[in-house]
Amino acid sequence: MELKEFTEQEVEKIRSNEEQMDREGAIPDELLAIIYDKQLFKLFVPERFGGRRTSLPESVRIFEEASSINGSFGWLVTIGSGGGFFSGNMKKEVLDDVFLPRNAVIAGSGAPTGTAVKCEGGYRVTGQWKYCSGAEFATTFTANAMIEDGAGEEPAMRSFAFTEKQVEILRDWNAFGLKATGSHSIKVENVFVPEERTFSIFESNGVVDDPVFSYPFMPFAQASFTGVLLGLGLRVMEEAEHYLDMLAEESAKKPVLRKVLDEQGDRLEALRSTFYNTIDGNWSLHLEGESGHEQYDEVSEVCAGTAQGVREIVFALYPYLGMYASDRGTPFNRVFRDLLTASQHALIAPY
Template sequence: MGFTQQEIIRIREQSYQMERKGELTPEALKYIYDKKLFHLFVADDLEGNMTPLPQAIRIFQECARIDGSFGWLVTIGSGGGYFVPFMTDETARSVFARPDAVIAGSGAVTGTARRVDGGYIVNGRWKYCSGSMFATTFTANTLLERQRSDAGQEPQIVTIIMRPDQVRIEKDWNPFGLKATGSHSIVVTDAFVPDEMTFSFTEMRSHEDELLYKYPFLPFAQTSFAGVAMGLADHFLEAAEAYLQARGNESVLAELEEQIEEFAHQKDAFYRVLDKSWEELGQKGKLTPEMEQRISIECITVAKASLGCGLRLFPLLGLSACMEDTEINRVWRDLQTACQHALLRG
């Protein structure tokens, strides 16, 4: 799976427009739908495009290299496929089995659920729901409201699945990078969510044999975001090279070449561990705690190296690189924003 040079150029031609409007263009979304990029982790029998994790991370890297917001949304949108095995087959089919199916939501427990006959009444507000403007389904974590009889029991988290008509989008995403991700807050007021539209990460209900769903969630998420960081750094280095060559700045070009070589070694080290973890999962059916820790460390290391590409080079590019409508400036802002994610900061 890949993009032609013509497709890359066409998507990049829309980058400024997407940033200005704060959302992907219909054409960029169509590329995602046509290539089934939101379905990389959805089982094939649900009209998915199930992809081994190491291959998917390389796809995320390439998408982010093309455009930061484009790559971030492909990564976040496809990540919702990880929820498939925690749903019944019927629920998973209703959520995923359509060409434009994609989940937006939040893992933060910033909502409440009150038990009623047949389900829950849900209220809450969740921040940073990337892809909210085109999501076909929303998921969120809620805290179950306690009854008197629950005194002394541990708080219970209920993960809910909601339709777009149950959700109000607050357009409050106003960052200086990744502007087109539409990572707005969502608000839910007195929505009824039936039992079948809830799930727990401790109970697999379908597709238990799919290898991807056996990969632990934390390293799964970290490797996904690391792919975005690497792709953004690739784009930054590419844009910096074109910028410096146009100005004939030989001394900084030499430093750029050194940075490109160092970063290539960091990426190779990351993929060696990722590929080994996938091989271990296939052989043993699970990752050892040592491998989980190792892949987490590699994700944080390569994310720091990605950000370091910009930290080292951007101050050497001159005042014109500070203009927000330039490619180098946009990519630098996207890179900084992506690397602020808590899972990449250690």
């Protein structure tokens, strides 16, 4: 894949840290510096906050490229930039505080696994949330909680923006892939959150009106995660090619693996072509105000089909790479584990 966002020197720097990231389970500061310099956590943030105001098709291609370099790096770019989506939802009084710093990035969870009680000036929130990628360097934490009003009515959901000091990070991320994403749980206990730091992900703040903020969140997120999987699929193919190059010319495995690689490579390119044609076409309709439920549902379907196709490609290749594929120290094994972990996300699961 042709590099557009990253230089060859940056790719080399990121990959030179792969073993350390996999071993220590954290992203080095020098790689975070690349993200800050390129404003990658601010792809969807307005320019007044140092953002790039990136369109959905362009951002998905950035997620793919970043993930093809390294899985944890690409996942963090994708998740971190996704928090910028909330600049279109949060109250204008807190936008500068949350989004203006150079290193501003949100970590959090969409699961409503907390409770909130209304009090004077805001809410008292208690809860615990899993899989908050980027927790170790986040400057703001967002989470959903159900409001308990004591009146016996059905509780309503609301989103809360916690400060770093309000949150306890439970370092429990123990997946076998995406090890450097710091996707730990967070916890708050009877924390006061002022009204201005609460919001609804379904309501616009009226401050930001870029087209990306009127795009439905579900296909937006699905397209983002599918971009990650496609990038990991490209890296899988790259590492399989390296294994092929290591085989002796007289090896009987070589022509067989060459054939499988060509077949699966063509399949991956077909998946990418269909995916990007769908995203680009739907985005054009969205800009023209002509995209409805049917068109957005098509994006969701293509994302699910693409994700499943990438999984199948990886498993088609694995048996032909021998024990090299099973050695935890090889680049192929790392990207294999990253891809399987990323593909478990509920929004791109087969069901």
